[in-house]
Amino acid sequence: MIMLFFLAFAQCESNTYAKGEAVYQAYCSNCHMDDGMGLKRVYPPLKSDYAKLNFNNLACIIQNGLDEEIIVNKTKYHLAMEGYPQINEFQMTNLINYINHKFELDQSYQSVYDIRKQLKNCKN
């Protein structure tokens, strides 16, 4: 019985970010790669000072894209990223939590209300 409990718990634990990972695979991994390390000076890594600094703005960047030169881990990147307005706020919430967890950007858990608020106040 205890074993069963742990098994169920482990199952639950391993699936926490599965939905976010699926969204990541569909929209992000092509350029940022499965490991989030990007590619040379073409696609920036997500495990970075830039993403950490902008963790409260990532949903906006993903929704609206980014077309300006940025400095990530001391390297300049200039290739524009297109926006993905087709990602809804629930998918976005899962995605942001997956990215924050996987690439160690932020330990807290963002709710769909947090993401909704962020998307309403996008600067870009």
Place this chain on the structure above:
Amino acid sequence: MNKIPFLILLVCILISCSKSDDKLPIIGKVQIIEGDTIYHQVGDFSMLNTDSTVMTQKDFQDQIYLADFFFTHCPSICPKVTKQMLRLYDHYENDSRIKLVSFTIDPKRDDVATLKLYAQNLEVDPNKWIFLTGDKEKTLDLADEYFVTAYEDPDVPGGFDHSGKILLVDGKRHIRSFAEGTDPESVTKLFKDIDRLLDEKH
């Protein structure tokens, strides 16, 4: 009883024979015209490299090369294919018998300057890994001859639908092997084919 060692020997000889003669196949339609076997060859092109120099198929005569079709604004499969091209580049960086060629299918955005910057950002030598830009329609037709599906489709991300094949071309315009550039394991197999082609006596 005595037959068994003999049989083993025979099998060994057969295996070693088939290996030494085991050339990579020539991919594509084979035609027999008046008794001559005609194999598929990739067509000619005339495109600009990152130094604005015109390059044609003649520049690749007797040169083994790996080819792919891509575009720098590609948000879908290209980056993963490029990552595998980079893997091949790193492995054969100091082997002059092999080059890499990337044809852009989006010349409107990928002009010489854009491709030059792209090569710089990939940190590769554009004389080893050559990026070519030219006429869009001609490049899409050329892709067809490399068995790469490529066409304009405003409904797909980036505006072009295309497959991510990496092709191995020998010095005689014959395609000898290919990999799915989105699949690292497929590219691992391609390494073996490249080495086999390099070992072939010309």
